[in-house]
Amino acid sequence: MDGTESGWTVVIADDHPLVRDAMRHALMQSLNDVQVVDASSLDEAKAAVDRLGAVDLVILDLNMPGMDGFTGLAAMRAAHPLVPVAMVSATNDETVMRRAIEFGAAGFIPKSAPLETIAEAIGQILDGQVWLPIPRNAPSSGTGTSRQDIASRLGELTPQQLKVLSMMSQGLLNKQIAFELGVGEATVKAHVTAILKKLGVHSRTQAVISARLLDFKTVD
Structure with a gap:
């Protein structure tokens, strides 16, 4: 991602305004001409994607209202299978990260990550890659x-x-x-x-x- 692309549309769904602001800053840092739509629950995120029609990325908080663990991720992927979804969470548990990928997430971004890392993650996901803060081929615990x-x-x-x-x-x-x-x-x-x-x-x-x-x- 070289920052020269234009016309991006991203839905940020998190019930914490400060997290949404941080993600917005990261998007502005890595993309040109980006439209950011805020949502504070899974239902609001799904309604936003339905309304907008063409969405390049959805960023979902793992534990906001309506998510019910990974049910929300699975529901979003079932409703909009062509839209990449990046999960964000306060957890750094590798098992949770890997499980998110198993359920169809295109990336998992810890909320504690620096803005530069968040921007890098978003850029790689929009380039069609899967992003994790850990090597994807590293040994996993309990994932079979x-x-x-x-x-x-x-x-x-x-x-x-x-x-x-x-x-x-x-x-x-x-x-x-x-x-x-x-x-x-x-x-x-x-x-x-x-x-x-x-x-x-x-x-x-x-x-x-x-x-x-x-x-x-x-x-x-």
Whole structure:
């Protein structure tokens, strides 16, 4: 990224104004003619992408309202698979970083990173690369092929199916999920059937175990 490109559109989604300001400064430092749209929740970020149509990058806070761990990332990727997503978080846990990449993030940027590093990360992501503050080929702890396979299967779920799966993992029954979503119970049953099929499991319990990958929480 040489800073000569123009006409970039970036959505910054974080519930902390200071973080949004820092990201905005980094964008101004690395890009020319950039339009920055702020959002303070996942719903606001998704609405912004829907409204704008052409977005070059979405920057998502891992722990802002609506994210529910990695569910928000998976939902954004399912709704807009062609838009690269960079995750930001206060955590420096390598396992969390790698898991974000497994769920489709194009990069993971610690909030503690200097502005120059943030600018470099954003530039590489916009160039089509995957950016991590750690070597991608470094040994990982607890990240195996089965987890990657499950992450890939979870990525095939629609945004509505992700919502249903999240509610299932909270112990809600079909009737309760139907009430929360404002749909019929038959619709929820259809979603559950589709979820089980896509995840390659045979019971709600197995689906919930898979969903625990999405519920990895960090302190922000």
